[in-house]
Amino acid sequence: MKYLNRILIITLFIIVFIFLNRLVTPKYTESLEEGSMTNAYYKETTNHDVIFIGDCEVYANISPLVMYENYGITSYVRGNSSQDIWQSYYLLKETLKYEIPKVVVLNITSMKNSKPDSEPYNRLMLDYMRWSKEKVAMINASMTEEENILAYLFPILRYHSRITELKKEDIIYLFQNKITTHNGFLINEKVKPAGSLPAKRVLASYDFADSNYDYLDKIVKLCKENNIKLILMKAPSLYPYWYDEYNTQIINYARTNNLDYYNFIDLVNEIGIDFQTDTYDGGLHLNLNGATKLSKYFGNILKEKYNLTDYRNDDIINNVYKKKLKAYYEAIERK
Amino acid sequence: MQRITKFLLIFILIIGFTTSCGQKEESKNNNNNNQDVSSGYALKYDNMTITPGDVFTKDKFGEYEDYIELESCAFEDKDRAYTYEHFEISTYTKDKQEHILSVYFLDPEVTTTEGVALGDDKSKMLEAYGDGYTNNDSEYEYQKDKSILIFILNDEDIITSIEYRYDI
Known part of the structure; x- marks a missing residue:
């Protein structure tokens, strides 16, 4: 009896503790949808031929469903806000535990960031990442000076103050998060034309950090080991500035490592992107209209050059994507 | 039984301590942010x-x-x-x-x-x-x-x- 009581108390304690941790962790549904992106991937039921990895420049600019609709390419965006190169590496490593794509496309904007950005961005990416050695390694590589891994293990340490600020979504999505993206693409149909931009600052050094090159090397190695074609891309944007010196380093790296590199900044006219109508934030990211143009353009390259399968003739995959496309257009309609 | 209760209490205390430390740190940082303005290079x-x-x-x-x-x-x-x-x-x-x-x-x-x-x-x-x-x-x-x-x-x-x- 005494033994049973002990077990009961411990079990009860664990349940309450887990419940509280889950309750106070933001659900990223009604606001800050960017926090639900890592988690959404785990709900996928079919594999993808292409995985896009990178920061907001992939989840805002690449629509996998447009690529499917036009070319039958199956793809997924594993991107998060301010995703650093070391985070891209660990996220790719995690992805390869679930599937081996034919092509990985890495957006290389984050090569210019040598230090973790900020704790709130780390949380957006990591809060709902499944526990694995990749997650632990990513936390260790990403933590700012003030952070502690315990706060990731027990979110209540970080979010305890939310207990008095809980919202309706915290209850509704207590056990099941809502998927807010479409194969990792976050729809934003707003239009904010590009105007003036801050002064283009002189930098003391334009060289990417050695540690970033180390992670890029690791990504190259990981792809080689898994027989994956790695492609580098720079999404079209007006700001933050993508200096010529940055571009030259990527061109040289791609040449040395026999990789293809697409700098879409140089191709905006060919793609048909108009920063007066195709951006939601004055030229930093594309809106739905711009992302559709880029996805059609890039999808065609992927299809032609990398010989990807057209799954529109595959009944199983096509049925899955029919539902996805229906949900996609309904979501656009609702916006 | 007593040992389990002790363990749970210690665990809760650790959590509480870590939490309150975080709050103090935050408020300390806030104070820091408010000082020194107007006394540096301008x-x-x-x-x-x-x-x-x-x-x-x-x-x-x-x-x-x-x-x-x-x-x-x-x-x-x-x-x-x-x-x-x-x-x-x-x-x-x-x-x-x-x-x-x-x-x-x-x-x-x-x-x-x-x-x-x-x-x-x-x-x-x-x-x-x-x-x-x-x-x-x-x-x-x-x-x-x-x-x-x-x-x-x-x-x-x-x-x-x-x-x-x-x-x-």
Whole structure:
């Protein structure tokens, strides 16, 4: 009896503790949808031929469903806000535990960031990442000076103050998060034309950090080991500035490592992107209209050059994507 | 039974302790952010003093030529930049107020309070500020309290960038 009581108390304690941790962790549904992106991937039921990895420049600019609709390419965006190169590496490593794509496309904007950005961005990416050695390694590589891994293990340490600020979504999505993206693409149909931009600052050094090159090397190695074609891309944007010196380093790296590199900044006219109508934030990211143009353009390259399968003739995959496309257009309609 | 209760109590205490430490740290940081403003490097220009960290109000420094507002990737905070004739002021938001994050020189028509301008050479910088800098590549940083004055020099030791920045 005494033994049973002990077990009961411990079990009860664990349940309450887990419940509280889950309750106070933001659900990223009604606001800050960017926090639900890592988690959404785990709900996928079919594999993808292409995985896009990178920061907001992939989840805002690449629509996998447009690529499917036009070319039958199956793809997924594993991107998060301010995703650093070391985070891209660990996220790719995690992805390869679930599937081996034919092509990985890495957006290389984050090569210019040598230090973790900020704790709130780390949380957006990591809060709902499944526990694995990749997650632990990513936390260790990403933590700012003030952070502690315990706060990731027990979110209540970080979010305890939310207990008095809980919202309706915290209850509704207590056990099941809502998927807010479409194969990792976050729809934003707003239009904010590009105007003036801050002064283009002189930098003391334009060289990417050695540690970033180390992670890029690791990504190259990981792809080689898994027989994956790695492609580098720079999404079209007006700001933050993508200096010529940055571009030259990527061109040289791609040449040395026999990789293809697409700098879409140089191709905006060919793609048909108009920063007066195709951006939601004055030229930093594309809106739905711009992302559709880029996805059609890039999808065609992927299809032609990398010989990807057209799954529109595959009944199983096509049925899955029919539902996805229906949900996609309904979501656009609702916006 | 008593041992389990003890263990659970200790666990709760550890959690509580860690949590309250976090709160103290936060409040300490907030206090730090409030001090030292107005005591570091500041730009004196046209009878005005522009101090990194100070509250920024739109009419404080006369009419600006351009205003740029850029949203952050996910959060609601915005980067704002105000372009004046010879410099650009960037701001950050704290406690619903805009504060000066940086003052970036746009041309040689403006000098630092100690008389250094874009296009001057390294010796002029050293003459004005001495050798108490920290140096990274071609960047020279002088820090006084929470205000940092940053010079970037080219290969010929000519100043190509001057910026006052608040150390958040």
